[in-house]
Amino acid sequence: MERTILITGVGKRIGYALAKYYLAQGHQVIGTYRTHYDSIEQLGKLGASLHSCDLTDPTAIDALVNHINQHHDSLDTIIHNASDWLPDNSGLSPAETMARMMQIHVSAPYQINLALAPLLINAAKTNDDSIGASNIIHMTDFVAEKGSKKHIAYAASKAALHNMTLSFASLLAPHVKVNSIAPAMILFNEDDGEAYKAKALAKAILPKEAGNAEIMSLVDYLLGSHYVTGRSYAVDGGRHLK
Numbered sequence: 001m002e003r004t005i006l007i008t009g010v011g012k013r014i015g016y017a018l019a020k021y022y023l024a025q026g027h028q029v030i031g032t033y034r035t036h037y038d039s040i041e042q043l044g045k046l047g048a049s050l051h052s053c054d055l056t057d058p059t060a061i062d063a064l065v066n067h068i069n070q071h072h073d074s075l076d077t078i079i080h081n082a083s084d085w086l087p088d089n090s091g092l093s094p095a096e097t098m099a100r101m102m103q104i105h106v107s108a109p110y111q112i113n114l115a116l117a118p119l120l121i122n123a124a125k126t127n128d129d130s131i132g133a134s135n136i137i138h139m140t141d142f143v144a145e146k147g148s149k150k151h152i153a154y155a156a157s158k159a160a161l162h163n164m165t166l167s168f169a170s171l172l173a174p175h176v177k178v179n180s181i182a183p184a185m186i187l188f189n190e191d192d193g194e195a196y197k198a199k200a201l202a203k204a205i206l207p208k209e210a211g212n213a214e215i216m217s218l219v220d221y222l223l224g225s226h227y228v229t230g231r232s233y234a235v236d237g238g239r240h241l242k
């Protein structure tokens with residue numbers, strides 16, 4: 001079955017890996033980006049439909065969903081991947097920090113889900129088994145359940161994003177499944193030093209930088225299911241047992 005998958009934040013790392021992976025499988029990918037990296041050109045050459053959209057701007061989000069509703073007659077999957085891992089000591093005021101985290105991780109997915117839900121439902125109904133045929137995936141974080149001393153606003157926004165998983169799962173059943181993926185140590189950042197890396201790895205009983213493949217295989221499972229919804233799937237090396 002050829003899918004049409006909207007992925008936010010496809011310019012790098014997990015979002016870029018997801019977009020390339022599903023394009024390679026022959027699916028249609030609609031990708032949003034903020035910074036125009038060379039990777040965006042690469043995805044365009046692979047056939048992706050790409051849209052610049054800063055998720056802190058509700059007007060830009062309106063333009064995105066209006067374009068999708070007007071130019072795409074089918075959409076069966078949305079992956080809310082875009083995220084800003086903003087520390088509490090970034091220099092922004094507490095009010096600005098919390099507002100930014102809630103806008104990107106909660107308000108933007110809320111606005112997009114409500115606007116595109118009819119497309120997801122219609123796509124599901126074209127399937128022989130329409131129950132749970134369409135998908136929304138919210139990329140949350142292990143810290144949504146545990147909190148974080150240095151990313152309080154970020155963690156709170158990811159917890160709110162998972163709460164929306166529960167609400168949208170109830171609202172959009174039986175045609176649309178809605179699930180969270182709660183990762184921990186998937187990819188280090190380029191500026192992470194050896195001491196930080198060692199400390200981060202030691203937080204899990206499986207001390208690994210898990211890599212993109214862990215996310216891709218879980219997304220594949222969720223897309224193929226017709227029976228899992230309203231749940232959070234941890235990809236965290238057993239951090240809860242440390």
Ligand SMILES: NC(=O)C1=CN([C@@H]2O[C@H](COP(=O)(O)OP(=O)(O)OC[C@H]3O[C@@H](n4cnc5c(N)ncnc54)[C@H](OP(=O)(O)O)[C@@H]3O)[C@@H](O)[C@H]2O)C=CC1
Pocket residue numbers: 008009010011012013014015033034035053054055056080081082083084085104139140141142182183184185186187188
């Ligand atoms: N990497 C990891 O180990 C972990 C990741 N996660 C979650 O997994 C997901 C993917 O992680 P990862 O690939 O590391 O994410 P990144 O931090 O690398 O960023 C993901 C994308 O989000 C985009 N983005 C950030 N702010 C905005 C904005 N205001 N408007 C539009 N796009 C924006 C970035 O664009 P730009 O390039 O322009 O900044 C980037 O392309 C995220 O939701 C993250 O919270 C959770 C736990 C661990």
Ligand SMILES: Nc1nc2c(c(=O)[nH]1)N=C([C@H](O)[C@@H](O)CO)CN2
Pocket residue numbers: 082083084085141183184185186187188189200
């Ligand atoms: N948007 C992002 N969110 C998170 C990132 C990231 O790079 N971008 N990284 C992490 C860490 O890997 C953390 O899980 C382990 O230190 C968390 N969220």
